Amino acid sequence: MDDATTKDIWVFGDLRNERLFGFSLNVLAKARELSRSVGGKTAVVIFGPSDDEQEEISTQSSHIPVRIAEKEYVAHGADKVYVIENGDVIMPGSEIYARSLADLVRERLPMLVLFALTDFGREMAAMTARISNAGLIADCVDLRIEENGIKGVCPAWGGEIVAEIGFSDYHGTGFATVQPNVFSPVEVPGQPGDIERIQSKHVDEIRGLKLLDRSPEPAERRMLEDATVVVVGGAGLGSSDGFGMVRELAGALGGEVGATRPPVLQHWVEEERMIGQTGKTVKPDLLFSIGTSGAMQYTAGIMKSKTIVAINRDPNASIFEVADLGIVADAKTFMPLLTARAKQTVMRKLADVLTDDKVVQTGEDGFGAKIEKLRKGQGWSRESLAEATGQTPEFIA
Ligand SMILES: Cc1cc2nc3c(=O)[nH]c(=O)nc-3n(C[C@H](O)[C@H](O)[C@H](O)COP(=O)(O)OP(=O)(O)OC[C@H]3O[C@@H](n4cnc5c(N)ncnc54)[C@H](O)[C@@H]3O)c2cc1C
Numbered sequence: 001m002d003d004a005t006t007k008d009i010w011v012f013g014d015l016r017n018e019r020l021f022g023f024s025l026n027v028l029a030k031a032r033e034l035s036r037s038v039g040g041k042t043a044v045v046i047f048g049p050s051d052d053e054q055e056e057i058s059t060q061s062s063h064i065p066v067r068i069a070e071k072e073y074v075a076h077g078a079d080k081v082y083v084i085e086n087g088d089v090i091m092p093g094s095e096i097y098a099r100s101l102a103d104l105v106r107e108r109l110p111m112l113v114l115f116a117l118t119d120f121g122r123e124m125a126a127m128t129a130r131i132s133n134a135g136l137i138a139d140c141v142d143l144r145i146e147e148n149g150i151k152g153v154c155p156a157w158g159g160e161i162v163a164e165i166g167f168s169d170y171h172g173t174g175f176a177t178v179q180p181n182v183f184s185p186v187e188v189p190g191q192p193g194d195i196e197r198i199q200s201k202h203v204d205e206i207r208g209l210k211l212l213d214r215s216p217e218p219a220e221r222r223m224l225e226d227a228t229v230v231v232v233g234g235a236g237l238g239s240s241d242g243f244g245m246v247r248e249l250a251g252a253l254g255g256e257v258g259a260t261r262p263p264v265l266q267h268w269v270e271e272e273r274m275i276g277q278t279g280k281t282v283k284p285d286l287l288f289s290i291g292t293s294g295a296m297q298y299t300a301g302i303m304k305s306k307t308i309v310a311i312n313r314d315p316n317a318s319i320f321e322v323a324d325l326g327i328v329a330d331a332k333t334f335m336p337l338l339t340a341r342a343k344q345t346v347m348r349k350l351a352d353v354l355t356d357d358k359v360v361q362t363g364e365d366g367f368g369a370k371i372e373k374l375r376k377g378q379g380w381s382r383e384s385l386a387e388a389t390g391q392t393p394e395f396i397a
Pocket of ligand 1: 139140155156179233234235236237259260261262263274275276277278279290291292293294295296297298311312313314317329330331332
């Protein structure tokens, strides 16, 4: 590490979708506060396509257009935005991004580079710090700059202790991942901002990669926050197959799948499904929490649920403190029974519709119309009802 860093604080800007972009605005607010406290500047580093590729990409995906991001970052306090144009390889990839970012860090010597705590942010921070041979403070909920260096405030042991962590070499650039939901974006009207475009030097090194296709996030993935039923799986499910039981119950109930952090880290489920301080906040009428211990970073995201049903084999698990109904059971044996019962209930409701039908089964009063009414009343999609009843979606009205 160099011992002549500037007083500047940088933020890695994630443009993959609005939520992640919002996280980087939150982290930018903290970066600005820190840089101002030591008389430095704030910069955001983003990766984007060149002008020619820009329009095509922004119309095809949830990616935030670079031109809009630049303006927003400046309006939220960035003194400078570095745009690293990454030529042919325009999909986010830590291999190129980290090397390009490390090059820029070596040239411009910021004091600290912050990343929002997401899967990609964590990966980028670790790789860039490693290439830069620098220290990384992980999972900060706060940061301070003191006379003898930077201090990160970081929960550890599932939030049971709070550790203060610093860099052993406080003259070089430091890296940190930051919980994004702890900070709020701050608008800085009239802020003059400078944009600098830089060509990535590392595209040639991974010529083996080629972007084949890109598509927007499917609509059903965005429904978690508005779902009336959510089934959350945790580490207690034990494996990707075990997590499949969560999907099956959610399918039977016409609900959405959620997860704690471990299943996301294990790649049993996509990151967009994570609930909690660094994930999404849900507010369903009914939430099942299965194989989750009840860490406060997770429960912060479920407290708006009307009814919480927790299933855990440990009677002392803290999830039972926030649950309305607690079931002490092994998920492996209990979940198949619960799912079978949920499916039976759906079938019984359908059977009731059938036997109750005293009118001719055509038009508005017909079986199809009643099924449709029942389905919509329950907020079930055609696909989920088909899954729950073992029919094909074409059969379901
Ligand atoms: C800065 C920071 C931010 C974080 N943000 C988040 C966040 O946004 N969301 C989040 O979820 N986490 C977050 N975490 C992690 C959080 O602290 C916990 O580590 C995590 O929520 C634990 O997930 P879990 O309950 O699934 O796993 P564990 O804590 O490992 O709990 C697993 C539970 O499953 C039970 N179990 C095991 N086997 C079975 C079985 N067969 N049947 C039934 N029960 C079983 C166990 O008794 C245990 O209670 C964050 C942590 C930090 C430090």
